[in-house]
Amino acid sequence: MKETKSAKTGPGGAPASEQRETALKFPGIAAISFWMLLESLIGVMGVLSRHFTSESSRFTVLAVSTLLALAGLGLLRMKRWGWALALAAAFLTSSYGVYVILRTHQQDYWVMTIVNFIFFFYLVRPEILRRLR
DSSP, rough: OOOSSOOOOOOTTBBBHHHHHHHHHHHHHHHHHHHHHHHHHHHHOOOOTTOOOOOOHHHHHHHHHHHHHHHHHHHHHOOHHHHHHHHHHHHHHHHHHHHHHHOOOGGHHHHHHHHHHHHHHTSHHHHHHOOOO
């Protein structure tokens, strides 16, 4: 005898209404995903505009931009691997910002550094980790 489900389910097996509630409860996830995709786009535009002169720096920036884009897309889909990549990306880009500020005294990196630290501390909240698939 086959069982029929009365409630519609989403891709993760959870009811569709529950998945909509998850997205509505955590609008910060969408903001972080957008930020990661924006940082990725900035890196690609820097490579295309020949801001980076050496070939190794271009490949490094493209690799980091790819990881940022994957983190943003994975986090937007509420995947655990996306959360892990976004957490690592937020911490590493904020650490890089602190390094640039202390080493070269470029004050332009303050905004990026502070925003990435805020996103890092948002992502380590236990409620966020519980809602991921």
